[in-house]
Amino acid sequence: MNRVRLAHLTIRARLTLVYGGLYLLAGVLLLGVTYVLISQQNGEKNVTISGAAADGPSGAPMVSGGAQSEPTHSIQLISDGTRAALHTLLTRGGIALAVIGAAAIALGWLIAGRMLQPLQRMTETARRIAEAPAADRGLHERIALDGPKDEVKHLADTFDLMLERLDHSFDGQRRFIANASHELRTPLTLNRALLEVAVHRDGASVEVRQLGETLLAINTRHERLIDGLLLLARSEAEVAERSFVDLADIVDHVTAQAHAGAVCVEVDPHEAPTTGNPVLLERLVQNLVDNAVRYNVSDGGWVRVASGADPAGRAVLVVTNTGPVVPQYEIPSLFEPFRRLGTDRLATAPGAGLGLSIVRAVARAHGGGVQAEPRDGGGLAVTVTLPAPLG
DSSP states (O other): OHHHHHHTSOHHHHHHHHHHHHHHHHHHHHHHHHHHHHHHHTSEEEEEEESOTTTOSSOOOEEETTEEEOOEEEEEEEOHHHHHHHHHHHHHHHHHHHHHHHHHHHHHHHHHHHHTHHHHHHHHHHHHHHTSSSTTTTTTOOOOOOSOSSHHHHHHHHHHHHHHHHHHHHHHHHHHHHHHHHHHHHHHHHHHHHHHHHHHSTTOOHHHHHHHHHHHHHHHHHHHHHHHHHHHHHHTSOOOSOEEEEHHHHHHHHHHHOOOTTSEEEEEEOOOEEEEOHHHHHHHHHHHHHHHHHSSOSSSOEEEEEEEEOTTSOEEEEEEEOOSOOOGGGHHHHTSTTOOSSOTTOTTSSSOSOHHHHHHHHHHHTTOEEEEEEOTTSOEEEEEEEOOOOO
C-alpha cells in the first residue's frame, strides 16, 4: 500500500521526502549519541560504601583467619542535576530537531523544485508541441537549455536535435508535395488541351470522341487531385496574414453557387465573426457543402448549413446532411487524405478524397478544430469551430 501511495507522488515530493527523512534520521542519531556520551562521561558517579553494616545485625567487622576485613561495595549513581540535564537535552533537542527538520523539508522542497526546473521546462515545451493544432505546427520550438554540461543538459540537447530533425522532415514533405503538384500541373494542362483538340476537330469518329471524353474526365479528376494537394500543403502552414471574416457571408456565397442537383440545401446563416484567410475559409465551407451533397441519398436528400457564434464568441459552422450510415469508428479515417467511406483509394470513387482533409487543415491553421458525428438514420453532422475575432 505504501509503495502504491509513493508511486503517485511527484518526483519533487519524493526528493523532498528523501531529504527530510535523511535529515531527521541524522538528527535523531546525533541526539542519541549525544545523550549516551553525556550520560556516560558527565552524568555517572562511582560511590564506594565501606563497612559491613549490611553483613550482620551487630555491624561488627567480619573476621577471617584472625584478621579483620572490612568489605566494600561500589555502585554507580546519577545525580539529580545530570538527570535534569539529560531530560532537558531530550526535550529541547527534540523540539529543536522538529523545528529544524520542518525547515529542512521546506528547504528541500525549494531545492528540489529548483533542480527540476529544466525538466519542467522540457515538459512544457513537449506539451505545447503535443497540443498544437497540427502535428507538425510546434516543431520549430526549441528548449535551448543553458547551464552546465550535465545529464539534464544532455537530455535537453537530444530533445532539441530530435525536434530539429522532425521539423526538417515535415518541411521536406510539404515542399515535396508542393513541388510535385506544380510539376504535374503542366503536363495535365497540356494533356487536356490536346484531348480537347482531338475531340472537337472535324472528322473525329464517334469512338475517338468517346475515348476523348473519358480521358478528359480522368484528366479533370487528376487536376482536382493536384489542386487539392496544393491547397492541402498550403493550408497546413500557419496563416500569417489575417483579416476579419464573417462565415455567414461565405455560407451565403457558397450555397448560392452550389450544384446540389436533386439535393435540397437549407441555409441558416447567422453572424459568425472570426479572423483568417478568406480564400481558405471559403474553400473550407465549399468542401463541406460539396462533400455533403456528393455523399447523400438519391431521393429526398437534404443538406443544412448553419453558422453562428457560441457563448465564448467563437465562430461555429455546422453542416448536416442525409446520406449513408457512417459507423462511429470510421469517422477519424474520413479526415485522412485519400480516405473515403467504403471506397478507399478507388479510381472510380467520386472526388479526390481530400475534401475533409483540407477542411481539417484549414481549421487547424486558423487555430480552430473540426468534429463529425454520425446522424441517426445516416449522414453526418460536421461542426467547425474557429477562434473569436482578434480585438
